[in-house]
Amino acid sequence: MKDFWNERYAAEHYFYGTEPNAFLAAQAHRLQPGQSALAVADGEGRNGVWLAQQGLDVLSVDFSAPALEKSRRLAERCGVSSLRTELADLQEWDWKEHHFDVVVAIFVQIFGSVQRPAFHRNMVKALKPGGLLILQAYTPKQLEYKTGGPSNLDNLYGAETLAADFADLDILHLQEREHEISEGVGHCGMSAVVELVARKRG
Numbered sequence: 001m002k003d004f005w006n007e008r009y010a011a012e013h014y015f016y017g018t019e020p021n022a023f024l025a026a027q028a029h030r031l032q033p034g035q036s037a038l039a040v041a042d043g044e045g046r047n048g049v050w051l052a053q054q055g056l057d058v059l060s061v062d063f064s065a066p067a068l069e070k071s072r073r074l075a076e077r078c079g080v081s082s083l084r085t086e087l088a089d090l091q092e093w094d095w096k097e098h099h100f101d102v103v104v105a106i107f108v109q110i111f112g113s114v115q116r117p118a119f120h121r122n123m124v125k126a127l128k129p130g131g132l133l134i135l136q137a138y139t140p141k142q143l144e145y146k147t148g149g150p151s152n153l154d155n156l157y158g159a160e161t162l163a164a165d166f167a168d169l170d171i172l173h174l175q176e177r178e179h180e181i182s183e184g185v186g187h188c189g190m191s192a193v194v195e196l197v198a199r200k201r202g
């Protein structure tokens, strides 16, 4: 699987573009300079770099070395120094407890229904009490659009799954939507997504 992602990121261009995900950018009002953020499976860094541009201290984790290399290049190009990258497999990563003010997971649909609950629990574990989880993902309906995302149903999920997995958090926003997405060549066209913003109880 890692080879698949490394090949995807081998090209000079940024597969998902260099602009942040629009849903994440719309959450700017919830973020504060100086906060610590974890960008999980951050790929080429478009979201991690944007978080750093908002003044956050960002750790961008991904298991693709070419992706993180491009992420560091993007950070340099944007003049941000508060982005650190860590090459790691999130299935084996040592998730720190109560460590981050913000955890961001944008189109992280790398786990099927068996591994996903543990992944979601780990993201909650990594949040400080009062910390914010920001997530966007494709829903099963995305299989009709085929404009990005995994092609296997098991890696797609909707609001019901998120409500159950994050029932211990205060849900600030949870919505399924269909709208146009334009993120490089990777995510392009009418799309079916689910959005979540939730706060860990403190």
Ligand SMILES: C[S@@+](CC[C@H](N)C(=O)[O-])C[C@H]1O[C@@H](n2cnc3c(N)ncnc32)[C@H](O)[C@@H]1O
Pocket: 005, 016, 021, 040, 041, 042, 043, 044, 045, 046, 047, 061, 062, 063, 064, 067, 088, 089, 090, 091, 105, 106, 107, 108, 109, 110
């Ligand atoms: C669809 S991309 C999303 C990238 C980024 N979040 C974005 O929105 O631009 C999924 C990312 O998950 C990473 N990935 C897949 N499996 C992983 C794993 N087990 N551990 C860490 N990263 C992984 C891939 O390298 C890829 O960058």
